[in-house]
Amino acid sequence: MATIGVLAIQGDFLEHRQMLERLGSVVLEVRTRNELDKVDGLIIPGGESTTIVQLLDIFDMRDHLVNLVKNGMPIWGTCAGMIVLANSLTDHRPNPLKLMDINVTRNAFGRQVDSFEADLEIDEVDGQSYKAIFIRAPIVNSVGPNVRVISRLNDGRPVAVRENHMLATAFHPELTLDHRIHQMFLGMVEETRR
Ligand code: GLN
Numbered sequence: 001m002a003t004i005g006v007l008a009i010q011g012d013f014l015e016h017r018q019m020l021e022r023l024g025s026v027v028l029e030v031r032t033r034n035e036l037d038k039v040d041g042l043i044i045p046g047g048e049s050t051t052i053v054q055l056l057d058i059f060d061m062r063d064h065l066v067n068l069v070k071n072g073m074p075i076w077g078t079c080a081g082m083i084v085l086a087n088s089l090t091d092h093r094p095n096p097l098k099l100m101d102i103n104v105t106r107n108a109f110g111r112q113v114d115s116f117e118a119d120l121e122i123d124e125v126d127g128q129s130y131k132a133i134f135i136r137a138p139i140v141n142s143v144g145p146n147v148r149v150i151s152r153l154n155d156g157r158p159v160a161v162r163e164n165h166m167l168a169t170a171f172h173p174e175l176t177l178d179h180r181i182h183q184m185f186l187g188m189v190e191e192t193r194r
Pocket residue numbers: 045046047048049050078079080081083106107135136137138
């Protein structure tokens with residue numbers, strides 16, 4: 001059975017863990033380089049992207065993580081995790097991992113709409129529309145040729161993107177009871193194990 005890692009150095013990793021456990025997955029909280037070797041896929045949770053990146057560097061995990069993902073390890077970033085995975089940001093900070101060919105703006109919705117919910121249609125997610133929770137969320141400004149936008153806001157801006165074995169969502173599936181996107185990620189992990 002696959003082991004799903006949740007990067008547990010900052011942010012709402014516990015909620016991801018609980019969601020995965022409800023789905024019957026084996027979960028490992030990842031805080032070291034060695035633990036990265038023990039998982040078949042990794043989730044980078046929401047939180048504070050500057051802190052997450054800073055700690056990845058302090059714990060000397062950046063290069064190892066980037067190599068694992070370049071060699072095919074599935075990864076999913078939610079909110080701050082999306083920022084961490086991006087190729088480039090409109091902000092000066094943090095210095096992202098440059099894994100996904102996307103340009104991202106942090107805190108894209110300003111103070112008035114710090115958090116909101118939106119009903120989304122998401123490719124590969126069947127059934128009723130998906131109620132997504134956005135909290136000080138980023139937005140995707142542009143995507144490279146290999147990136148598929150799988151969901152957009154009503155105004156057309158992308159909020160969920162997929163590039164091969166990499167997934168990023170600007171919102172927080174771990175804060176809902178809707179497990180369809182976690183299920184999608186588990187499917188991505190299973191695909192690479194076949
Ligand atoms: N605003 C945060 C950042 O820039 C992300 C917020 C979140 O993960 N909910 O990292």
